[in-house]
Amino acid sequence: MTRKRRRLYFVGLGLLGLFAATALILTAVEDNIVFFFSPSDLKARTVTADQRLRVGGLVEDGSVAKTGETVRFVVTDNAEKLTVQYTGILPDLFREGQGIVAEGRMGADGIFMASDVLAKHDENYMPPEVAEALKKTGHWQEDAQKAAPKTAQDTTTPPSSN
Amino acid sequence: MENLSDYFAMGGYARFVWPAYALGAAGLVAVLWLSVKSWKAREDEFAKLKTARDEGAN
Amino acid sequence: MHKFANPTFFMKIANAVFPWAAGLSVLCFIVGLPIALVTSPPDYQQGETVRIMYVHVPAAWMGSMVYAVMAASSAVYLIWRHTVAHIIARASAPIGAMFTGLCLVTGMLWGEPMWGTWWVWDARLTSMLILFFLYLGYIALGDAFEDQERGDRAAALLALVGSVNLPIVHFSVEWWNTLHQSSILSMQGFSISTEMVVPLLLMVGAFQFYYVAVLVIRLRAELLAAKIRTARFNLAATG
Numbered sequence: 001m002t003r004k005r006r007r008l009y010f011v012g013l014g015l016l017g018l019f020a021a022t023a024l025i026l027t028a029v030e031d032n033i034v035f036f037f038s039p040s041d042l043k044a045r046t047v048t049a050d051q052r053l054r055v056g057g058l059v060e061d062g063s064v065a066k067t068g069e070t071v072r073f074v075v076t077d078n079a080e081k082l083t084v085q086y087t088g089i090l091p092d093l094f095r096e097g098q099g100i101v102a103e104g105r106m107g108a109d110g111i112f113m114a115s116d117v118l119a120k121h122d123e124n125y126m127p128p129e130v131a132e133a134l135k136k137t138g139h140w141q142e143d144a145q146k147a148a149p150k151t152a153q154d155t156t157t158p159p160s161s162n
Numbered sequence: 163m164e165n166l167s168d169y170f171a172m173g174g175y176a177r178f179v180w181p182a183y184a185l186g187a188a189g190l191v192a193v194l195w196l197s198v199k200s201w202k203a204r205e206d207e208f209a210k211l212k213t214a215r216d217e218g219a220n
Numbered sequence: 221m222h223k224f225a226n227p228t229f230f231m232k233i234a235n236a237v238f239p240w241a242a243g244l245s246v247l248c249f250i251v252g253l254p255i256a257l258v259t260s261p262p263d264y265q266q267g268e269t270v271r272i273m274y275v276h277v278p279a280a281w282m283g284s285m286v287y288a289v290m291a292a293s294s295a296v297y298l299i300w301r302h303t304v305a306h307i308i309a310r311a312s313a314p315i316g317a318m319f320t321g322l323c324l325v326t327g328m329l330w331g332e333p334m335w336g337t338w339w340v341w342d343a344r345l346t347s348m349l350i351l352f353f354l355y356l357g358y359i360a361l362g363d364a365f366e367d368q369e370r371g372d373r374a375a376a377l378l379a380l381v382g383s384v385n386l387p388i389v390h391f392s393v394e395w396w397n398t399l400h401q402s403s404i405l406s407m408q409g410f411s412i413s414t415e416m417v418v419p420l421l422l423m424v425g426a427f428q429f430y431y432v433a434v435l436v437i438r439l440r441a442e443l444l445a446a447k448i449r450t451a452r453f454n455l456a457a458t459g
Contacts, residue, residue: 007299015380022384026395034397035342056397091336093265101399118335123402125270125412127261169258173268178333182326183257186275190430193318197437204444211451215458 036101039080047106055082055112056101056120064096075100075112086114093119225302227443238436245429252422260419272330274419277404278427279323283351284389286316286431290358291383294376303446306372309379310362311438315431317355324348335399343392344400351389354382 026033036056037045047053055075063074070087073096084102094100099120104113126134172179224230256274263270290312296305327345328338339345358375365371393402404410410417 004300011295011299011380015383018381018384019387022388026388030396033343035340035399036397038397091334093334093336098265116337118337118340118399120399121265121334121401123404123411125263125266125273125404125416127413127415128264129261130413131264172271173262175267175269175333178329179268179271182272182275182329185325186279186322189318189322193315194430194434194437196314197434197441201437201441201444204441204448208444208448208451211448211455215451215455 038077039075039082040077042082042106043080049106049108052103052105054101054103055084056099057082058099059094059096061096072111075102082112083110084112084114084117086117088117090117091119093121222300222302225300225304227304230304231439231443234436234439238433241429241432241436245426245433248422248426248429252419252426256419256423261413261415263416266330266334269330269333270416272326273416274423276323276326276330277420278424279319279326280348281424282427282431283316283320283323283348284386286312286319287351287354287379287383288386290316290379291386294379297376298373298380306376307439307442307446308435309376310372311435311442312431313355313359313362315434315438317352317359319427319431320348320352320355324352340399342398342400343396344389344398347385347389347392350385351382354378354385358382 036054038057039055042053042055057075057077060074060076060081063072065072070085071090072083072085075082075084084104085107086102086104094117099122101118101120102112102114103116103118107113170176170180224233252274256271260271260274262268290309293305293309293312296302297309324345327348331340332338358378361378362371362375365374390403392398393400402411404412412420
């Protein structure tokens with residue numbers, strides 16, 4: 001075996017080991033890597049009131065209720081729902097049917113008390129006219145489902161490709 | 163004229179859109195300029211070394 | 221491949237490519253910028269901030285692509301000891317670092333008005349920041365050694381080890397919940413309107429050709445540096 005060949009195998013095996021080790025580590029610490037939990041994720045785990053965490057999903061249509069500075073809305077992943085309460089300024093993109101991520105604590109009454117609300121944008125960009133046309137022809141729901149958190153897609157029917 | 167100032171306002175997002183393009187231009191130009199500069203500087207240096215070598219040979 | 225290991229032959233090709241790359245880059249900018257900044261439509265949600273995407277996405281793709289070039293060249297250098305391969309990696313690093321930095325900054329400029337925050341530590345943003353630090357580490361390491369060849373090998377090894385970050389950058393938005401949206405380009409094609417794909421691709425082209433053109437300039441500088449070292453050594457030996 002020539003030195004070049006030996007170095008080739010060494011580099012190849014080294015990289016293979018490195019990638020495998022990284023994959024194992026990332027799988028092990030997955031809970032720390034996910035930026036937010038979906039309402040379904042939260043239901044599946046026990047959450048204490050002193051635990052700061054993030055919950056993400058779509059703002060349910062017609063669920064936003066404002067009383068003064070305080071706003072309440074329902075976050076859904078098309079499977080489970082969670083009511084969120086927040087006081088403060090909402091980001092420009094916050095609206096019904098849009099994805100959001102709220103950071104805060106779980107209240108004793110099952111209402112999530114958020115101290116921060118971030119808007120999440122999906123990967124579908126289009127001019128306003130196209131969005132209007134899509135809403136009219138009824139293709140809108142497919143996009144809304146795509147924007148839902150990943151874990152939700154296991155429990156709902158996958159969006160048909162268009 | 164009003165249309166133009168409307169355009170530059172970028173729907174109220176001027177302070178985000180224009181810096182993005184300005185920084186893009188700045189980054190591209192800076193790397194290009196530094197690259198050309200070091201290439202030219204080394205070309206000069208190599209030319210000097212060449213003459214020094216030729217003079218040494220004579 | 222080994223034919224290209226000859227620096228003279230390699231630079232002959234590189235120099236022939238240069239005017240084309242430079243010309244096409246300028247052309248893509250001239251055609252693409254007015255579309256990106258003026259004629260393309262605003263987004264139904266983001267409004268005019270969608271225009272930031274025409275800088276941000278090409279910069280992000282270039283940041284990853286240049287690193288892939290760097291890692292592959294470093295592997296060739298470590299295995300076959302072709303100096304040309306190492307010089308390609310070395311010359312690429314500052315360009316890739318600039319693209320990655322640009323991606324991060326333009327991302328912040330979009331995040332503040334749209335998400336409501338300049339920065340979050342989600343998987344995509346964090347892995348992109350790590351990519352930026354890998355570039356900086358590579359640049360620093362290349363010059364940190366007294367012995368040129370040891371520095372070269374250490375830098376090449378870092379580039380190779382850091383390549384583990386590339387799939388993480390790419391798949392982070394699919395593997396984990398992130399604030400960052402999924403990729404606009406998937407197996408099903410683009411998820412954005414055609415009017416937006418056109419300026420995006422033109423800017424991608426402009427950045428690609430810019431990289432090739434500036435890379436050739438940097439390769440010339442790197443090869444001259446090697447020639448200067450040899451000339452100095454010879455001069456000291458004879459003088």
